[in-house]
Amino acid sequence: MVVKSLRLSNFRNYASQELQLPPGLVAFTGDNGQGKTNLLEAVCVLATTKSPLVERDRELIRWNERAARLGAEVELPPPPNRPADVRRLEYSWRVEGQKVEREMKVGGVPESAVAAWLGQLQVVSFFPHDSVLVxxxxxxxxxxxxxxxxxxxxAYFADIAKYRRALLQRNAYIKATYDTPNRRETEEKYGSLGELNRALISYGSRILAARSRFFAEISPLLSETHQRLSGLDGPFEIEYLPxxxxxxxxxxxxxxxLFLSSLERDHSDDFRRSSxxxxxxxxxxxxKLAGVDLRRYGSQGQQRLAVLSLKIALAHWVRETLGDDPILLLDDALSELDATRRELLLEEAKSFAQSVVTATDATFLGSVAAHFxxxxxxxxxxxxxA
Known part of the structure; x- marks a missing residue:
């Protein structure tokens, strides 16, 4: 997968910008505060309809404007003996009073479901803010x-939405039962606790299984990636804690x-805490690095390398799972690395069909397919x- 072109209108500090991007390693350089990060953020917003950096969509709209638009042409890997397929994506949003109206289009055809939009453009991104993952x-x-x-x-996205609704209903039942002595009235409104438990377990167990599968599949990729980037032979792992x-x-x-046993074990505590x-x-x-929890005991450099390793491993996992490369986005990923690790990270980036990096100093980059x-x-x- 390759982003052939990218268009921005009234996005952040960009009034209007169109870019033609080649496959390979693409670099954006410039001083701080000029708009390098905004370009990578635009690709993320186009891929997911959400910014990885801010919560409110209106913060993404250029100052004194009321609407923004993003667009891209995405080239997909060609089937055997056929030309490559090009997918046209458009995402726009407009402030209408207190509301934000959004529109998504694939090939000019409106798409209303976010779940169907996700995956049209596969992106794996690193921003300095991602240190929160550690x-x-x-x-x-x-x-x-x-x-x-x-x-x-x-299907995972759908299960998350259904699980959240079931969780809200169960918590409301618990609180209402605690506050109201008339259980029949509560059950008429929310259903019985058994019914609520079954719904919660149905969706929740699928989420747990999907997460468990993900950690089992990405763990060896993460260990190998961290070893390549760090040069350390010590065990590095990511531990899932359900x-x-x-x-x-x-x-x-x-x-x-396990979920049913947990709800039975927690019964009294749930009602005491109303949740x-x-x-x-x-x-x-x-x-964990050599068994040591990096959140508590890791240095800033160890934590940053852990997140970078996770994102590179995630890109490899997406490739293995879908059979196609995601777009790898690395924002200011080189600045705090020594020369050896910068070179190793750039080699990892070049292993994907297209990677985009930002930097203040172009001397770190070496050979690139395009430099802006x-x-x-x-x-x-x-x-x-070319």
Whole structure:
């Protein structure tokens, strides 16, 4: 998969910009605050309809404007003996009063379902803010899982939405039962606890199974990637920690049984706290280097390399799972690495059909397929090879 062209209109500090991008390693250089990161963010927004950097869509619209538009032509790998397929994507959003109206189009045809939009453009991105995957709160790590798995497995995205609704209903039942002595009235409104548990377990066990599968598949890729980038032979691992009170290490044979056992074990505690204590909404994962938890004891350099390794391994996993390369986006990934690791990271980037990097200093880059200079929301080519 390769982004052949990218168009921005009223996005961040870009009034209007169109770029033609080749396969291979593409570099955007320039001083800080000129708009390099905004270009990578635009690709992420086009891929997922969400920014990895801000929550509010209106913050992405250029100052004093009320609407923004992004577009791209994405070249897919050709079938045998046939020309490559080109997919045209458009995403626009407009502020209407207190609301934001969005429109997605594939090949000029409107698409209303986000779940169907995800996966049209496969992107794996690294931003400096991604350090939260190591040192941030558990919610940031669960958000990462939901986005990355939802892009690959649309059914996962649907299960997350249904699980959240079931969890809200169960918590409302628990609180209402605690506050209202008339259980029949509560069950008429929310259903019985058994019914709510069955719904929660049905969706939740599929989420747990998908996450468990993901960690089993990405773990060896992550270990190999970290070893290549760090030069260390010591064991590096990512440990999945399901949010089930009945779970014990190695016991992942039947997620429905484990979830039911956890709800039964937590019954009194759930009612005392008026919320559900077990489930994928309590999941965690941790990075460990030679058995040491990097969140607690890792240096800033070790944590940054762990996240970079995760993103490169994720790109390899997407390639293995889908049979096609994602677009790899690396924002300011080189600045805090020594010369050896910069070179190793760039070699990893060049192993994908297309990778895009940003940097303030072009001397770090070596040979690239295209080099653009960014200055105050304007992009000019420096070097482009056919």
């Amino acid at each position: 040192d941030g709160e558990p919610e940031a790590r669960r958000r990462f899982l939901n986005l990355e798995l939802g892009k690959i497995w649309p 949010g089930l009170s009945a779970w014990r290490r190695g016991d992942e044979s039947d997620w429905s049984r 559900t204590q077990s489930g994928p909404h309590r999941d965690e994962f941790a990075f 200079r960014v200055n105050d929301g304007k992009v000019e080519p420096v070097l482009t090879t």
